[in-house]
Amino acid sequence: MTDHACTHDDAPTQAPPPRPRARVVDAARESARSGPSALVRGKWHKNDMPRERLIERGPSVLSDTEMIVLVLGSGLPGHDVFDVARVLLDRFGSMRAMLDATYPDFDGIRGLGPAKKAQLLAIMEMARRSLDDKMRKRSLMNSPETVENYLRLLIGGRPQEVFVSLFLDARHRLIRCEESAQGSFTRMAVYPREIVRRALSVNAASLIVAHNHPSGAVQPSASDCRLTHTLRDALALIDVQLIDHLVIGADSVYSFARAGWP
Known part of the structure; x- marks a missing residue:
């Protein structure tokens, strides 16, 4: 053999070749620029906040930046959580690439402390384990899409x-x-x-x-x-x-x- x-x-x-950086679209900030409804006297209108939009319309309406903002919840004092989310996407290039991150990969990102780093890693591991669990409970001959999704999640961004x-x-x-x-x-x-x-x-x-x-x-x-x-x-x-x-x-x-x- x-x-x-x-x-x-x-x-x-x-x-x-260098991996191209993803173009980050911050839907909430774009909304703020496009009309007065997003901000009222310098504050977010409740209906324009990512959490409320997700509850009312589902997670698919949120940008990658907003999804990360919801996971983080808030930045460290003095750091806007939207800015932290954009820096994360800029560093890794995409949310897909973030799934392969390790704890040291988040070093140097201002506004991201140990608790938030652990939180991000936990969310990513939950996604991997969820797909792994699906694969163990069903015949993979009947679930080629599940297999491909699992493998893209596992090694697609390596x-x-x-x-x-x-x-x-x-x-x-x-x-x-x-x-x-x-x-x-x-x-x-x-x-x-x-x-x-x-x-x-x-x-x-x-x-x-x-x-x-x-x-x-x-x-x-x-x-x-x-x-x-x-x-x-x-x-x-x-x-x-x-x-x-x-x-x-x-x-x-x-x-x-x-x-x-x-």
């Missing part, structure tokens, strides 16, 4: 390549999800024999594997295709089915199974 280097680009390695294996039972429910390999921006060594060994040790009946492309482009490389076929054949020898290999981008997903295993 051979080992493979899984890459998202067969061209010579080069430094990745700055380096990560290869993950989802080990499933005979009813295609999740047994466990593990990182099988980590790499650089452009290259990652994946060892099929280790994935086969783990499948045997957790008594998996089938697998879904996935890796991300930090560039955002999800078209698989020739190395991705070779790895997929090698892993599929190796698992078949121990009577374990490879259900799919997904390539995860920031906004899209490529499925080898849907593409007919090219």
Whole structure:
């Protein structure tokens, strides 16, 4: 059984382009500029506050900035919470990228103390655990959208390549999800024999594997295709089915199974 280097680009390695910063749209502040109804004598009109708008119209009407404002609740004394939210989005580029943040990643942001950092991390972990719980209670063969959402949340915003294996039972429910390999921006060594060994040790009946492309482009490389076929054949020898290999981008997903295993 051979080992493979899984890459998202067969061209010579080069430094990745800088990730573009997201354009932050602060709906509440834009509303304040657009008409007198948002502010009354220098104060927010109650109906224009994010919390009240969420209660009346649902969370989808809020901007990313307002969602973060609601999570934070308030900034430290002397720091406007809207300014803190905009700085957060400016640093990470998007809410999606914030999901991969660790505690030290929030260092240096004025107006964000230890309690607020912990609060943000807790909210993000709740989102991950919620999807994980869904996957453990249903057949993933009938929930491809849940799988893709979970993997986008898990590895879609990672700055380096990560290869993950989802080990499933005979009813295609999740047994466990593990990182099988980590790499650089452009290259990652994946060892099929280790994935086969783990499948045997957790008594998996089938697998879904996935890796991300930090560039955002999800078209698989020739190395991705070779790895997929090698892993599929190796698992078949121990009577374990490879259900799919997904390539995860920031906004899209490529499925080898849907593409007919090219």
